[in-house]
Amino acid sequence: MNPHFLEIKSLAKRFPAKQGELTVFEDVSFGIEKGEFVCIIGHSGCGKSTILNVLAGLDAPSDGEVLMAGKEVRGPALERGIVFQNYSLLPWRSALSNVMFGVAARWPGWSKTRVREHSLKYLHMVGLKDGAEQRKPAQLSGGMRQRVAIARAFAIEPKLLLLDEPFGALDALTRGTIQDELLKICAETHQTVFMITHDVDEAILLADRILLMTNGPQARIAESVRVSIERPRERGSIVHDPGYYPIRTHLVDFLVSRSHGLSGSANSGAPGSGHQGPPRIVDPAEAARGASSLGSPSNAIGNAVSNRPSHAIGKGPSNAVSHSTSNANGATDDRSVESGPLLRAVNL
Amino acid sequence: MLKSDSWRAVIVSVSLLVIFLGLWQLSTPAPQAEEALSEYELLMGGADQEARVPSPSEIIGLAISELSNPFYDAGPNDKGIGIQLGWSLYRVLTGFGLAALIALPLGFLIGMSPMMYKALNPFIQVLKPISPLAWMPLALFIIKDSETSSIFVIFICSIWPMLINTAFGVAGVRKDWVNVARTHELGPMQTAFQVILPAAAPTILTGMRISIGIAWLVIVAAEMLVGGTGIGYYVWNEWNNLDLTSVIFSILMIGVVGMLLDLALASATRLVTYQE
Known part of the structure; x- marks a missing residue:
């Protein structure tokens, strides 16, 4: 496997607490290619900003390392530009x-x-x-x-641009126009971008890939969702792309019901469950496309129907965890499972 | 609306002044000088047996004559008001300048380093409440020069507000701005001058404004003690001469100069103030 342009290897951040220490996140590993636009989504407190600050060199991780173009990131540098939420002008x-x-x-x-x-x-x-x-x-x-x-x-002209919820404080209309500007500039400059956002639609509009973080403490990156929607994208027309809603539903479903169940704290009962290595890759849009073109394969639908209740009702975190770990290796099967709820959305 | 308000304020101010001066004038009748002065009275300098508070008209008359020739020098006990104020200003600005030279870098250090803050805080807390004039005997004994001693007293009284405000301002610089400096790979000196100094400048200048105000208060007392020259000495000297007209005139001059010093630093503060 080729080394990525930006490589994050089993990053962890721990703080001393009253009893032992508090692990904000651990085993965070992923890569970013040159020219790629990657968003990270997760609930507050899962350590997104800390990850960004580590990438920026403003914060030091408790464990793990960050390599950019093969060199370890240590301390802030001009080759990594940052835009903070509060502008910092x-x-x-x-x-x-x-x-x-x-x-x-x-x-x-x-x-x-x-x-x-x-x-x-x-x-x-x-x-x-x-x-x-x-x-x-x-x-x-x-x-x-x-x-x-x-x-x-x-x-x-940084090699890597880090955006920490840059549009969080803006009203929706302004946010839209600046998103457009950002899309345009990124298309022109082929800038590599890592961005934190809370806005699912923003992530789909801008990103090539969206990293989903589970809830903290002991947060992890659960999935890497590929946004396989053709560029150039436009705010007005992207919602009509057949891949849009499958992705959106997948993200919302993760944030609403699955992010908690997958969190490390719920997982701590099972020692050595070991989520080493990069997060599994999910492509809801592609899965949806594949599913509809194949005329709704019974396998996918069956999975969707049978799996749906366990997510929606949420019998308990343990159930969801065992489900996800058991599926972690079977990539193809996994995709169709993940697209299960989305298929319903598309078919509606 | 705003304009008419400020006009009204001017009218109220002027009428208050007129009423005050009028009442004062009426309550201090001019000396009755019907008879020719006797030889005894001439020897006593024509003074009344009973000292009177002079009337405003007398003070205005003196002010006109003093201010029309402020820099005359007719010996150690008779110098123009301009010379006396000049000496006081020289002492205040020298002591203040020296204090700034020490307080600003030291305040920076304390503001940047919580350890240094903790280490130096006890000294500051003990030294700060000491009346500057309490240092005078020690200063006179060690320095053995009254001129330098009064400058030292100004130095010691103006150092604390500057030191504390600088430390406070520097410590309070928003972390975001320091991070901006860090992500732009600025060195420590560049960070200090390009980010921290401009960010803390309003607070620092407020400290300087407080300092110069205190220094101007203290110089009058210091010069009364030390003597020789300066506006404080002038006030005391005129008191000894029982020339209350000159005393009141110099009191007013102290006020005017103090106001000008404050205005100068206020406008300097306005220059560096920014809106967040």
Whole structure:
């Protein structure tokens, strides 16, 4: 297997607690390819932000390592750009000056005019012009501020862009337009992106792959959901893609009912259940397509029907866990099982 | 609306002033100088047997004559108000400047390092409440120079607000901004000057504003003790001369200069203040 561009190997974060220690997450392993857009979704407290901070080099893991292009990530660096949820713009600097701050740090040898031109280019790219670039962050709307933060991150041309719920604080309309901008820029620059989000639709619109985290403590990455929807995608038309709802239902189903059952705390009774290695790959859209083109194979439907109650009613975490572990190895079978609930949604 | 409000405020201020000065003027009748002064009275400098609070008109008259020639120097006991204020300002600004040189870097250190904060906090807590004038005897004994001693007193009184506010401001810089510096690979000096200093500047300048206010309060008392020159000495000297007109005039001048110092630092604070 080729090494991934970004490789996360059995990452864990533990905090000392009153009794022993508290494991926020453990055995987190996954890879990101160059030019890939990966989203991570999970409930609050599962340690998504900590993972992102570890990738950024702002936080150190208790266990495991992060390799980028074969080199271990240690401490923050300019080759990894970050956009925080609260923008983190320097309020005493203008929008332009905030971007120039990053550019000047990235290329210390550049002349002031060159830094300025480069920064303006990226500000225009995110749609900040006509004097807005001279304003202080306090004089800009939330959406504008987040654009500046995105421009600052893109302007340093990082190898990896980390987005920590960048649109969480924005209203839905603004969020939509900035998502469009982000899609456009990513298409142009082939930027490798790792993004945290709470928004299922946002993840489907933007990502190539979505990592699903179980609930904390002892959270893990349960699945890696492939978003096999053709690019270029558009916010308006993506919902009409036949793959959209299977993916969406799969994600929502995970977040609503399965994320808890799969969590490590529920799993701790079974020692050595060992979820080593990368999370299993799921492709609900492909499964749905395959299923409908084959004329609803009885196997898939049967599985869906028989498995559905155990999810929906949720007899107990142990049931769900044993179900998932028993299926962890059988990849093909697993897909159809996972697409079970989705098939129903599509057929409705 | 706002404009008319401020006009009204001006009208109220002016009428309050006029009423106050009018009442004052009426309550202090001018000295009756019908008879020619006797030889004894001339020897006593024409002074009344009973000292009176001078009327506002006398003070305004003195102010006009003093301010029209503020820098005259007719010997150690008769210098213009400008020279006296100049000396006081020189001492205040020197002591204040020296205090800033120590307090700002030290405050930075304390703000950045919780360990240093804990280590230095007991000293600060004990030294801070000491009246600056209590240092005067010790300063005079060790320094053996009254001029430098008064500068030292200013130094010691203006260091604490600056030190504490700098430490507070630096410690309170938002972690996000420090993370921005970290992710942009800024060195410690760059982080200090490009991120922490501008972020903490409003708090630091507020500390400086408090300091200069205290320094201006203390210099008057210090100069009364030390003597020689300065506005504090001038007030005390005029008191000894029983020249209450000059005393009141210099009190007003102390107020005006103190206000100007405060305004200067307030506008400097406004320059570095940012909106979050």
